Amino acid sequence: MLINGITIDDTFAEAFNMRGTRVIITAQNLTWAYHAANAMTGFATSVIGCGVEAGIERELTADETPDGRPGISVLMFAMGSKVLMQQLETRMGQCILTCPTAAAFAGITSEDNINLGKHLRFFGDGYQTSKLMNNQRYWRIPVMDGEFLCEETTGMVRAIGGGNFLILATSQPAALAAAERAVEAMKKIPNVIMPFPGGVVRSGSKVGSRYKTMFASTNDAFCPTLKGVTHSELSADIESVMEIVIDGMAFADIAKAMQVGIQAICDLGLASGVKRISAGNYGGKLGPHHFKLHDIMAASV
Amino acid sequence: MTALTFTLQKTLRFAINCSALTPNHLADKSLAEIASIMLPYGKNQLRVDEIFSISGENRQVIHFKNSSAALNYLGANMSSGEIHIAGDAGAYLGFGLKQGRIHCHGSSLAFAACNMQNGLIQIDGNTGDFLGGASAGLRKGMCGGLVLVKGNAGDRVGDQMRRGLILIEGEAGDYCASRMIAGTIGVLGQVGSYAGFNMRRGTLLLAKPAELHATMQNCGTHTLPFLSLMFKSFAGLDSKFASVSTQRVQRFVGDAACMGQGEILLMSANNA
Numbered sequence: 209m210l211i212n213g214i215t216i217d218d219t220f221a222e223a224f225n226m227r228g229t230r231v232i233i234t235a236q237n238l239t240w241a242y243h244a245a246n247a248m249t250g251f252a253t254s255v256i257g258c259g260v261e262a263g264i265e266r267e268l269t270a271d272e273t274p275d276g277r278p279g280i281s282v283l284m285f286a287m288g289s290k291v292l293m294q295q296l297e298t299r300m301g302q303c304i305l306t307c308p309t310a311a312a313f314a315g316i317t318s319e320d321n322i323n324l325g326k327h328l329r330f331f332g333d334g335y336q337t338s339k340l341m342n343n344q345r346y347w348r349i350p351v352m353d354g355e356f357l358c359e360e361t362t363g364m365v366r367a368i369g370g371g372n373f374l375i376l377a378t379s380q381p382a383a384l385a386a387a388e389r390a391v392e393a394m395k396k397i398p399n400v401i402m403p404f405p406g407g408v409v410r411s412g413s414k415v416g417s418r419y420k421t422m423f424a425s426t427n428d429a430f431c432p433t434l435k436g437v438t439h440s441e442l443s444a445d446i447e448s449v450m451e452i453v454i455d456g457m458a459f460a461d462i463a464k465a466m467q468v469g470i471q472a473i474c475d476l477g478l479a480s481g482v483k484r485i486s487a488g489n490y491g492g493k494l495g496p497h498h499f500k501l502h503d504i505m506a507a508s509v
Numbered sequence: 510m511t512a513l514t515f516t517l518q519k520t521l522r523f524a525i526n527c528s529a530l531t532p533n534h535l536a537d538k539s540l541a542e543i544a545s546i547m548l549p550y551g552k553n554q555l556r557v558d559e560i561f562s563i564s565g566e567n568r569q570v571i572h573f574k575n576s577s578a579a580l581n582y583l584g585a586n587m588s589s590g591e592i593h594i595a596g597d598a599g600a601y602l603g604f605g606l607k608q609g610r611i612h613c614h615g616s617s618l619a620f621a622a623c624n625m626q627n628g629l630i631q632i633d634g635n636t637g638d639f640l641g642g643a644s645a646g647l648r649k650g651m652c653g654g655l656v657l658v659k660g661n662a663g664d665r666v667g668d669q670m671r672r673g674l675i676l677i678e679g680e681a682g683d684y685c686a687s688r689m690i691a692g693t694i695g696v697l698g699q700v701g702s703y704a705g706f707n708m709r710r711g712t713l714l715l716a717k718p719a720e721l722h723a724t725m726q727n728c729g730t731h732t733l734p735f736l737s738l739m740f741k742s743f744a745g746l747d748s749k750f751a752s753v754s755t756q757r758v759q760r761f762v763g764d765a766a767c768m769g770q771g772e773i774l775l776m777s778a779n780n781a
Contacts, residue, residue, distance in 0.1 A: 355733055
């Protein structure tokens with residue numbers, strides 16, 4: 209498939225079942241809401257080393273938040289509910305409770321609920337107070353800047369993690385510029401995050417390693433400096449590859465984000481230095497969700 | 510279907526227990542069966558049709574017309590439907606209400622919303638003492654739901670209240686929120702003496718300064734974020750509380766005499 213001169217490989221991205229949740233963080237102004245959200249989603253690029261994958265979904269206006277203050281919507285994904293609960297509570301305690309003027313609310317309703325402020329309330333040392341409003345329980349914890357307000361629980365849903373595509377370009381600046389353009393477009397899509405720094409990952413991995421202690425290692429087939437040394441997927445003119453990984457609440461959300469991102473790159477045309485778009489998979493044996501690039505982009509074409 | 514309507518036909522010398530006349534009790538009964546229900550009246554019992562004229566069909570919506578303060582236990586232990594009272598109600602209005610709505614267009618006597626668990630009670634007039642309190646022998650009063658009083662309330666509002674919301678647009682008597690365990694009471698008018706007496710937890714929201722006793726500690730004036738959520742939840746109410754919006758309050762905590770951590774929040778005069 210060719211879109212605006214850029215080749216779309218006939219391959220697919222392989223993704224996995226995850227558990228996901230959404231938290232709404234508000235603060236006195238957007239600056240402090242970002243401080244809280246950035247702290248909460250820090251060191252949360254990959255479940256491999258961080259436990260969770262988390263990111264900022266979007267900004268919220270004062271009209272969209274429960275307490276009428278500006279806010280940020282954060283999505284968080286993990287491989288299981290237990291890890292998600294642990295990570296959420298830890299990050300709530302260290303990143304939101306500590307952040308001046310910040311408050312946290314459930315961003316999703318579900319039959320499955322996980323703790324948001326349920327255990328955090330004990331920080332109040334007996335001075336904490338609960339309030340039941342519209343059948344939702346909130347905790348008021350006295351802190352040095354006033355009161356920290358937090359909903360007791362938030363919903364947890366089945367989600368998908370690991371949607372991805374690869375940008376193959378003739379230079380590193382070209383690959384990065386295209387990736388930036390794609391991420392910018394994808395950020396407008398709801399229910400998804402791109403958890404890596406700036407939404408882009410340069411160290412795509414394959415399963416396994418020659419070293420026994422490593423269960424993932426560099427994706428040598430897409431490393432430009434290993435052309436000729438390994439079984440490379442890259443042609444002679446490709447000098448750099450960037451990957452965008454997407455976690456989302458549902459298959460359709462990720463597919464939409466991939467479509468928008470790839471289309472944004474294709475709109476740049478061949479002159480941008482991007483030659484191909486590909487995707488990372490494990491032969492279809494590990495993840496149950498397959499995002500076929502040709503099917504996804506058929507709508508755009 | 511028209512609402513099942515009970516129109517009071519006689520002046521009652523004694524109070525009568527109307528707890529049998531709720532939507533859940535009458536759901537499966539014919540009009541003849543309803544007419545033959547015996548209601549306790551003093552030492553005796555009277556048939557429903559000796560007291561009321563009965564009309565209408567819809568058992569889920571019950572109207573009491575020409576109602577008086579002699580009708581006790583209206584809507585007691587009700588678990589569904591609606592009751593509309595054109596006139597006054599006696600004591601124990603909505604006693605143990607589990608679900609549903611009661612709208613009293615007049616006033617009620619003491620112990621309205623006593624032991625209430627959920628649902629909504631609106632009283633357009635005044636109400637007596639122990640609104641949302643506990644019945645004799647119980648240690649917990651109202652456990653949930655919403656009570657909206659457009660007029661004034663008597664003494665001991667929310668005595669031993671455990672959960673729920675009481676909103677009073679008028680004034681409240683002495684010992685408001687006494688022995689309160691949790692929940693929220695809002696009063697837009699003046700409250701009497703000893704507000705929060707032996708209060709354990711919970712919130713008493715006041716629009717006008719009250720004369721508080723020495724064991725309520727002044728914690729200063731603060732901006733409390735939860736108030737915006739609370740007032741947002743009032744927005745849909747047919748009440749003056751729907752237009753209240755302030756996060757700035759003076760906070761008093763107590764009653765220190767019983768190691769309590771209840772709070773009295775005095776709204777800023779400019780915003781209330």
